[in-house]
Each structure stands twice: as structure tokens, then as C-alpha cells.
Amino acid sequence: MLLDFEVHRCTRRCAATDRVLDPGELCYSTLEVEGANIVRKDFSAAAWKAPGEQVFAWWKFRVPEAAVKKIKLAPNDVLLELFDQLGGCPDQSDLRYVLALLLVRRRVLRVELGGAGDASDACHALTVFCAKRDASYEVAIAMPGDDRIEQIQQELSSLLVADAA
DSSP states (O other), X not given: OBOOOOOOOOOSBOTTTOOBOOTTOEEEEEEEEETTEEEEEEEETTTOXXXXXXXXXXXXXXXXXXXXXXXXXXXXXXXXXXXXXXXXXXXXXXXXXXXXXXXXXXXXXXXXXXXXXXXXXXXXXXXXXXXXXXXXXXXXXXXXXXXXXXXXXXXXXXXXXXXXX
């Protein structure tokens, strides 16, 4: 079973008060099903209450600063090539896992649910599918430790990011 739905960007307005959310402000977002649609609602911290029964996901975030410099990530083909190369590097499994999540977010890969042959495999590996290559991949679930997160960010930035023009 594949889950594929679009989550819209922050509305920058509080769903409860209709007040504009300021850059840097702490806010909450929810996802809920309304008919056949997934609807995102954003709330200021002051207007936030516990998520309602219809909410199936929620998170806390800060409204991005307007002056933040936008970055341009490498093309999907380059990301896929790096993903393939990292498949042969067991010592880079956490980097490959983070890259797989990035590719899922960019809709290059899709998570396959129930794809693992054994229920215990699902705890250790993520199965993803690439429609462009018509191929499935097993990715070890390797959450990077706090000490590795900064290294992975720097590594991906040096390999894949360029300033936007």
C-alpha cells in the first residue's frame, strides 16, 4: 500500500484567529481529513489547543524568516546517483537513510508499506519504490546520532547544494 498525499505549505495565518503569523513565531500545524482531502491548519501558540479527534498528525514549528537565503538542491538524477553509490557503503547507512527521506519528500521515492517479507524487517529497513527506475530499494533505518547530524548536513550541503541565483 502506498500513501501519497500533498501537504500544503504554511498558510502564515492562524486558523483559529485569522491573525497573520509572524516570521520566527512558534506555531502548530495539524493535518486532518475533510471528505477526500487532507487539510493543513496552522495555529499560533496562543490559540493552540490539543489536537481534535479528526486530526491524524500535528507538529510544532517556527514560521520561517523572510530573509532566509533560499538554496537550490541538486537535480533528482544526481540525488538518485548518490543514493545508489551509498548503497555500497555500510559505514554511510545513516547518510543514505537521510537521503532516502529527502527523496521521499521530493516525491522521487515512495514508501512501500507492507513490503518487508518479515514483520521484524520493517523495524530495521524501509522499502522505497522509484517509479522513474521501476525499482524497489531496501534502506536500513539508521537514525543519525546528535554528533552525526551536523556532519551529515555539512556533507550533503557540500555535495548537493548551491546558492540560488
